[in-house]
Amino acid sequence: MTHQIIIAGFGGQGIMLMGQLLAYAGMLEGKNVSWLPSYGPEMRGGTANCNVIISDEPVASPIVTEATAVMVMNRPSLDRFEGAVMRGGLLLVNSSLIDKKASRDDIEVCYIPANEIADQLGNSRVANMVMLGSYIAKTGAVSPAFVIESLRKALGPSKEHFITLNEEALKRGAECVKECVRR
Amino acid sequence: MTKVFTRPKSLTDKPFHYCPGCTHGIVHRLVAEAIDELGIREKTIGVAPVGCAVFAYEYFNCDMQEAAHGRAPAVATGIKRVLPDRVVFTYQGDGDLAAIGTAEIVHAATRGENITVIFINNAIYGMTGGQMAPTTLIGQVTATTPYGRDPGKAGYPIRMSEMLATLEGSAYIERVSVHDIKHINQAKRAIKKAFETQLAGKGFSMVEVLSTCPTNWGMTPVEALKWLEQNMIPCYPLGVKKEGK
Amino acid sequence: MSKVLMKGNEAIAEAAIQAGCRYFFGYPITPQNEIPAYMAKRLPEVGGCFIQAESEVSAINMVYGAAGAGARVMTSSSSPGISLKQEGLSYIAGAELPCVVVNMVRGGPGLGGIQPAQSDYFQATKGGGHGDYHLVVLAPSTIQEAVDLVMEGFDIADQYRNPVMILGDGMLGQMMEPVEFRPLSSKRELPLKTWATTGYTGDRPRNIINSLFIDPQALEEHVKRIYQKYEEIKKNEVKVECYNCEDAEIIVAAYGTTARIVKSVIQKAKREGINVGLIRPITLWPFPTSTFEEWAQREHVKAFMSVEMSMGQMVEDVRLSVNGRKPVYFYGRTGGMVPEPNAILSEIKKVIGGVSR
Known part of the structure; x- marks a missing residue:
């Protein structure tokens, strides 16, 4: 099984971290993984995206051209990456910031109000973790426990108090995806 | 019979290739004497430039590295950072230090790199055949300023010692001359002091030595010494430009 | 560790x-x-x-x-x-x-x-x-x-x-x-x-x-x-990886990240019944000349193709190594553009169509 993932949004939404957590969790599970960011001026406040591959096989190209799943956190990302989802693949849309519906009917689309849920949790910055929770629940690509372990490594011991919040965000993301049905 | 004059240990017995009347030979000797007197030959590593002194590695009787044109301060930095307890010096001319190697010398000085720089300023490129140097005087005729250096076209002489003295990283900078015995003795004292500055770990030290190039100036050695005194010293005042505690 | x-x-x-x-x-x-x-x-x-x-x-x-x-x-x-x-x-x-x-x-x-x-x-x-x-x-x-x-x-x-x-x-x-x-x-x-x-x-x-x-x-x-x-x-000191070269009709030469993309292409090609090999020089100098020489002498290899993120540089060494034994083609993107698997595959198909005709 190979998960080929694109995550996109604007700078500051924690796009890169989402990808790194997925890759790290995949590695902890013993999978082959790669994480490839977009880099350059667009990192400074513009759009950001990264490609993640989690696979039982060694990763050949780290570039995702036919994604098994795409997560878009803002409107320009939907416009840019909807076409990259492979037929039958998964598209997760942050409906809090994207008022548009996806146009394809050969893929599965879930609308996640990631920012609204994050706000309910008291911290809008965990919108990325809500989205990640939805993705993991939907695909089973990695286990949530490994994502949390990866987050511990990424945040360091000084930020331990954020862990509970992030766990909650993953859980809420997973819950809201239950209602998501194939179009 | 008592020997009253001999070759410094820090010079090899290889005869200098310098032109008759050139003052490089004097300065080589002064550097070698200073190294001998401080007893540091075994732990000294020299860096030779590109210019007339390109063969300096054949003359100084210590371990040597030959640098690319202008890069001696960077090479010396590399050596000194690896071997901080050794004494590292560069020997550079005015084209090497004040033109192509300006960035290297400025930044070695501003880092307070604990090295010693011997800077030979003879206001001309010798090795390549008498072209204008950054230190060529206004009106001075060279192969590339055949009508005399015109500041409107070729800019002004650059005073490296004064410039580097403004940098906080420099510890000791002095300009000396070798046009007569009195000044040669002063030059010797300054060169020794520069090495002492390094030995004390005080940081960047440089001695600028006003020198002659009779061949490319088109003068006899004696005329050249006089020309240095009368023309170069007014433009490049002698003395200590920087001295830390 | x-x-x-x-x-x-x-x-x-x-x-x-x-x-x-x-x-x-x-x-x-x-x-x-x-x-x-x-x-x-x-x-x-x-x-x-x-x-x-x-x-x-x-x-x-x-x-x-x-x-x-x-x-x-x-x-x-x-x-x-x-x-x-x-x-x-x-x-x-x-x-x-x-x-x-x-x-x-x-x-x-x-x-x-x-x-x-x-x-x-x-x-x-x-x-x-x-x-x-x-x-x-x-x-x-x-x-x-x-x-x-x-x-x-x-x-x-x-x-x-x-x-x-x-x-x-x-x-x-x-x-x-x-x-x-x-x-x-x-x-x-x-x-x-x-x-x-x-x-x-x-x-x-x-x-x-x-x-x-x-x-x-x-x-x-x-x-x-x-x-x-x-x-x-x-x-x-020559280092080289040969990947899927046995029975390959065409051998691609690629190095670095481009070689990874080519590996994806090879898997894709396999699913379409096309046998593509890869010679991946790991040392670019010294170049694995003899590896190319050896494969160029195999009957089943019809052609070579160098795939690069350039206008064609390594292809010259591939040509020198293959030395006229088989045709050598080139496909590349440059300026920071990365060759896409589908584009590489269609180039490969073009070459195969040309040499087996």
Whole structure:
């Protein structure tokens, strides 16, 4: 099984971290993984995206051209990456910031109000973790426990108090995806 | 019979290739004497430039590295950072230090790199055949300023010692001359002091030595010494430009 | 040791430290900035020294001085900065000093762009600066391989007293993969650095680090001796991966990250019933010439195709190696554009259609 993932949004939404957590969790599970960011001026406040591959096989190209799943956190990302989802693949849309519906009917689309849920949790910055929770629940690509372990490594011991919040965000993301049905 | 004059240990017995009347030979000797007197030959590593002194590695009787044109301060930095307890010096001319190697010398000085720089300023490129140097005087005729250096076209002489003295990283900078015995003795004292500055770990030290190039100036050695005194010293005042505690 | 997820640039820096590199001189340029930043943080922890130089020119000359003083030393940059280092690299090769230089290639010419490219192949493999010389050029395609090659690169540099270049690209530098820092599988007998300028105490001849030989006969002898060394390197150090070449109708030549994309293409082609092989040079210099010669003689191989992120540079070495035995084609993207698997596959199909007709 190979998960080929694109995550996109604007700078500051924690796009890169989402990808790194997925890759790290995949590695902890013993999978082959790669994480490839977009880099350059667009990192400074513009759009950001990264490609993640989690696979039982060694990763050949780290570039995702036919994604098994795409997560878009803002409107320009939907416009840019909807076409990259492979037929039958998964598209997760942050409906809090994207008022548009996806146009394809050969893929599965879930609308996640990631920012609204994050706000309910008291911290809008965990919108990325809500989205990640939805993705993991939907695909089973990695286990949530490994994502949390990866987050511990990424945040360091000084930020331990954020862990509970992030766990909650993953859980809420997973819950809201239950209602998501194939179009 | 008592020997009253001999070759410094820090010079090899290889005869200098310098032109008759050139003052490089004097300065080589002064550097070698200073190294001998401080007893540091075994732990000294020299860096030779590109210019007339390109063969300096054949003359100084210590371990040597030959640098690319202008890069001696960077090479010396590399050596000194690896071997901080050794004494590292560069020997550079005015084209090497004040033109192509300006960035290297400025930044070695501003880092307070604990090295010693011997800077030979003879206001001309010798090795390549008498072209204008950054230190060529206004009106001075060279192969590339055949009508005399015109500041409107070729800019002004650059005073490296004064410039580097403004940098906080420099510890000791002095300009000396070798046009007569009195000044040669002063030059010797300054060169020794520069090495002492390094030995004390005080940081960047440089001695600028006003020198002659009779061949490319088109003068006899004696005329050249006089020309240095009368023309170069007014433009490049002698003395200590920087001295830390 | 367990695996860690690391960015290519940081993994390369850590590999250098693991290999005993204690000196790093660099200058900022995208996309390799994580290397100097990592070194600036790590080197003081291990008793080493980092300097942000005033230019790439100064940085490579600091490398010269430190290498001449006997240290393991590294610098890194990206294409425009590597151009500035060419003067120093020529001197380092001429003075026979060991060091490792990393080039995280970006698109050119000129200021170019910052996205991944392979358009510095000529510069890296043909000398790059003035005079007769070669760098040993290692081209990793994964971060693990980059780590292993950096560590071995220091040994190769020391064994032959020759600069070694790690030729990556922006993609390899920026991406993350799991890596393991493991001891080298090959143990080399490394010569003592008796030539280093550490102070002339009289127990050995005076040491001079130098590339100046004013007498042409002496210079010719010096260069010829260096070239004898290169023959040894050619004999001992060629590294190449052959992937799916048995029964391949067409063999693609690709290195670095492009080779990874080609591997994806090969899997895709297989599903469509097309047999594509890959020869991936890991050492770009010395080039795996005999590998190409051997496969070019196989009946089942109809053609070769070089796929690069350039307008066609390695393809020249592929042609020289195949030496007319089979047709050699080229497909490339440049300027930071990365070849897409579908585009490569359709080029392959075109070639197969042409040669089997």
